[in-house]
Amino acid sequence: MSTLATPTESSETARSGKRWNIGRVLTQIPIYSFLVLWAIVVIYPMAWTVISSLRTDRELMFTPWGMPTQLHFENYLRAWKDAQIGQFFVNTLIVVIPSLFLTLLLSAMVAYVLARYEFRGKQFIRYLFMGGMMFPTILAMVPLYFIMEFLHLRNTFHGLALVYVAFSFPFTVFFLYGFFRTLPRDLMEAAIIDGASHTQTFFQVMLPLAQPGLVTAAIFNFLGQWNQFILPSALMDSTGLKEGQTRSVLSQGLYYLQIKQQYTNDWSGMFAAVTIVMVPTLLVYVIFQNRIEKGLTVGALKG
């Protein structure tokens, strides 16, 4: 896990150095009981899912709470192949990799121009981009469906990627705008005096400087786009595909699996499928915990 050096840390060490007395211990008991209880409530569903994904359906039926007698990794094979998780996984990557790249590049361009240049209509464009954060995605779904149909982009991966990019603008532009404003102005001016064009200055001086902000924005957009459910549900179906092929992305695939599950009763396969979807996001969190916690609150606090 990452190390956190927040102001709270120092006060913690200062206070835990205090002698413990009976009264203090007694007041701590209900506090800790509650914290432990909530920790169990949080961890238990996840842990139970991972454990159950390694057991057989028979074991699950008779002792839902038991530990695996032996590890049944074939559940994962079944989920990956028969339940098409493998294909959902690949579909998700096909959409998310290019959309992540474009989201960062285009948002950085907009954020930079808005943060560093003066021009007419600037405030309007800024509010236009950031205003998108106010509305729940579902409101745009019906017209978006027809726009995509009209542009022949519905049921295409590149179409979905472009929609992800567009819907990622509000948060990403807002986040990077704040970041570009904190970068020193002199560097940009020096580069331009040295004869670099505006475009060169952006790509060779400012973008490398903005790297920490870009990484944080990338993590957020990865989580958001990896987990996206509403947009693909409206825009992607598997019409016109051969039997056994699918255009669904992971969260959509999980939904179909869950509905199918009621008839097939392949519990362990379902658990394995959920684990496959869940683990990458948990890993990203554990690796980037510090950045995620800081980045999440930046937007909210300054907004």
Added chain:
Amino acid sequence: MRHGQKRFIFGFLFIPLLLYTVFVVLPYTSAILIAFTRWRGVSANITFNGLNNFARLAQDDLFLNALKNNAKVLLTLPTITIALALLFAALFTRGLRGQRFFRTTFFFPQVLSMAVVGVLFNFVYHPTLGILSNTFKTLGIKELATFPWLGDVVTVLPAIVFVAVWQATGFYMVLFMASMGSIPTEFYEAAKIDGAGEWAIFWKITLPLLRESLRTAVVFLMIMAMDMFVYVSFLTNETGGPGRAAQVLSSYLYQTAFRQGNFGYGTTLAVVLMMVVLVLSIIGLRAGSQETVEF
């Protein structure tokens, strides 16, 4: 230095603005227009329907039912989430042993997709295999050992609200911790010298200085309460629960537009939802914005 600047700005903004206009601005604005039409998705058959769609709302029991359920979520979700998040944040900023572990754990649900959370809680609430039933079985409470949490009119909505609380609390905990951490320690020291107890300090100093983040939290959570689409879809298989006891506006509009193909009326519902969200956001942002303490 001015040379080429205009072209540069235009060049950088053109593609992003085009994408944003086509895929975001256009859908939201046309949603408002479609709401005034009678349209079943076949483009030739789009007719102006004036305010009829809106008039129909008043007689639509399903709409009123969904609105009532949204109101229930609106009253419970922000309150419970903020209370829990405040409690955790207050405990952790006071420096508690093991706070790093608890804090990391409590944040976990935030990074899971709502879809994964939906599936997880279908397991949790399952009447025979589920975690909840088995907990009651182990505790020896027979009546609840096979209780269908998502199949009962009374429990289905609270069960779904709990899922939202479960996922959202970690985020607001971190949000509150960040702003509590930025309150100058002199404030606390001065209060202690004046003889204020922990409780008094929390109510009189911490909470008022958290005004900004509390407001953010209230607005975000109200928007979330008006949405709930993914949770309701997953936990009720799109039905809205037994007797539609968990049907909310977003899931009703999805049903109407995409399952029944009534796009005109579906979009009317969307516009109502949008207006409710806007009004709530404005109220939320106005409330408590009079006096902001600067430090």
